[in-house]
Amino acid sequence: xxxxxxxxxxxxxxxxxxxxxxxxxxxxxxxxxxxxxxxxxxxxxxxxxxxxxxxxxxxxxxxxxxxxxxxxxxxxxxxxxxxxxxxxxxxxxxxxxxxxxxxxxxxxxxxxxxxxxxxxxxxxxxxxxxxxxxxxxxxxxxxxxxxxxxxxxxxxxxxxxxxxxxxxxxxxxxxxxxxxxxxxxxxxxxxxxxxxxxxxxxxxxxxxxxxxxxxxxxxxxxxxxxxxxxxxxxxxxxxxxxxxxxxxxxxxxxxxxxxxxxxxxxxxxxxxxxxxxxxxxxxxxxxxxxxxxxxxxxxxxxxxxxxxxxxxxxxxxxxxxxxxxxxxxxxxxxxxxxxxxxxxxxxxxxxxxxxxxxxxxxxxxxxxxxxxxxxxxxxxxxxxxxxxxxxxxxxxx
Amino acid sequence: xxxxxxxxxxxxxxxxxxxxxxxxxxxxxxxxxxxxxxxxxxxxxxxxxxxxxxxxxxxxxxxxxxxxxxxxxxxxxxxxxxxxxxxxxxxxxxxxxxxxxxxxxxxxxxxxxxxxxxxxxxx
Numbered sequence: 001x002x003x004x005x006x007x008x009x010x011x012x013x014x015x016x017x018x019x020x021x022x023x024x025x026x027x028x029x030x031x032x033x034x035x036x037x038x039x040x041x042x043x044x045x046x047x048x049x050x051x052x053x054x055x056x057x058x059x060x061x062x063x064x065x066x067x068x069x070x071x072x073x074x075x076x077x078x079x080x081x082x083x084x085x086x087x088x089x090x091x092x093x094x095x096x097x098x099x100x101x102x103x104x105x106x107x108x109x110x111x112x113x114x115x116x117x118x119x120x121x122x123x124x125x126x127x128x129x130x131x132x133x134x135x136x137x138x139x140x141x142x143x144x145x146x147x148x149x150x151x152x153x154x155x156x157x158x159x160x161x162x163x164x165x166x167x168x169x170x171x172x173x174x175x176x177x178x179x180x181x182x183x184x185x186x187x188x189x190x191x192x193x194x195x196x197x198x199x200x201x202x203x204x205x206x207x208x209x210x211x212x213x214x215x216x217x218x219x220x221x222x223x224x225x226x227x228x229x230x231x232x233x234x235x236x237x238x239x240x241x242x243x244x245x246x247x248x249x250x251x252x253x254x255x256x257x258x259x260x261x262x263x264x265x266x267x268x269x270x271x272x273x274x275x276x277x278x279x280x281x282x283x284x285x286x287x288x289x290x291x292x293x294x295x296x297x298x299x300x301x302x303x304x305x306x307x308x309x310x311x312x313x314x315x316x317x318x319x320x321x322x323x324x325x326x327x328x329x330x331x332x333x334x335x336x337x338x339x340x341x342x343x344x345x346x347x348x349x350x351x352x353x354x355x356x357x358x359x360x361x362x363x364x365x366x367x368x369x370x371x372x373x374x375x376x377x378x379x380x381x382x383x384x385x386x387x388x389x390x391x392x393x394x395x396x397x
Numbered sequence: 398x399x400x401x402x403x404x405x406x407x408x409x410x411x412x413x414x415x416x417x418x419x420x421x422x423x424x425x426x427x428x429x430x431x432x433x434x435x436x437x438x439x440x441x442x443x444x445x446x447x448x449x450x451x452x453x454x455x456x457x458x459x460x461x462x463x464x465x466x467x468x469x470x471x472x473x474x475x476x477x478x479x480x481x482x483x484x485x486x487x488x489x490x491x492x493x494x495x496x497x498x499x500x501x502x503x504x505x506x507x508x509x510x511x512x513x514x515x516x517x518x519x520x
Contacts, residue, residue, distance in 0.1 A: 024448055024451060025447075028443065031443075031447065032440045033440070036440075078422070079424075084424075085423075087420075087422040088421075088422040088423060088428075088429050088433075091420065092432065092433045093436075095494060095495075095498075096436065096437060098411075098415070099411045100411075102407075102410060102411040102413075103407060103411035106405055106411060107407040109403070109404055109405050109407065110403075110404045136520045137517045137520045140513050140516055140517050140520070141416050141417060141510070141517070142415035142416040145415035146415065147413035147414065147415045147416075149416075154410065155404055282517040282518065282519075283517060283518035283519060283520065284520055285520055327510075327514070328510045328511060328514070329510075331416070331417055333510050333513050333514035333517055334514065334518075336514060337518050
């Protein structure tokens, strides 16, 4: 059951001046974990086998009908020994990845902060604001089981979890997001250029930017645009700003701003982007955020949102259920709830005209591919760098 | 190698439990506990294997060391001895992570992710 192809070794990931230092064993640990994730994508195929071959037939025999709800299906599957083993291994792998990343970044906590501070000092492109609160949906959970999440500061000037995030995305995706883990940002920038070659945005906003890894490819594609990236996590903003500076983006501005209360003028952006952000918000906030996006977008501007694939009517109950695994077991709870929302209706409820709504598929642009990363890997629900992108132009007709 | 000027208990922090009660998948959580410890040991064995491979290739390339010298090695001073003990300490915390997290849950009982999802849906 060995993986058909191999993830790139960790040393191929591009480093920058504020990237944490990894010693030999720390790199080896990440190599093991990337391989383990790749292996588990194969193990996950046993779940649908178990479902079709024993869980479903047993249920039908006992009840005289097929599963009629996700809950009933989940109850039955959760008793299956293969599902139990795969789930336990996957959870274990995520926990090991967090421990591996945090042990290496927190052991050099002060050095990371010193490096980041020396770059950020005196720069007007980083605006932190003590008055901005971390929204309750972020306080309620540690998304993807990163203890402390994006906002916790364990010491003055903490950036360790941000560095942990930067260095560890490689592991979860087994290197499929490219050498700067920016495959999502690259994909949307390229899509815009290819599909709307005459669109020349002057002012671009990235909402929920994290460390800005998906913001920078957009700034690269539109070097003349003013690019602003917002988040509420101070460690992410400090680190992301320093990262952008050393990677050659001195003009990208990082601001501590809550997405449902943006301090920007009405109709002041040509493009407002979110990338893997909305599924980490909350049931009411997602509407408040989308209304703010509508308010801040210029007429004729565009907003695009890279997200997990939506559930569709032709998706089987099993498929919907297994796609919820990360929501509850990798702590991204709103991921599951968001699937019940029709994104077009969401946008229309927040002011947009449904006539210009669009939904596209996007795949990460992987500049790490050395020929070993073939596309014929099994679908690893919620982990493959294949996304649903929805959005709209802001036009009256 | 550990840094000498740590401002923080990085070993404890590295193994912290995330928010939300941990999901268990086996009928008996003891199985899950043992699995987690075993997988961590498996990882560390892989790390060691990669390190040995690096070493053997370098030694062979340079022709500087024999197996006998390795067999007879003892730490020549306290600093080196301490460094090796520190490594053991971190190693054990790593392979027993799940027990640390279960203790954190006993200390601060936490909501399930299903409950948190319902909370968040109202936020």
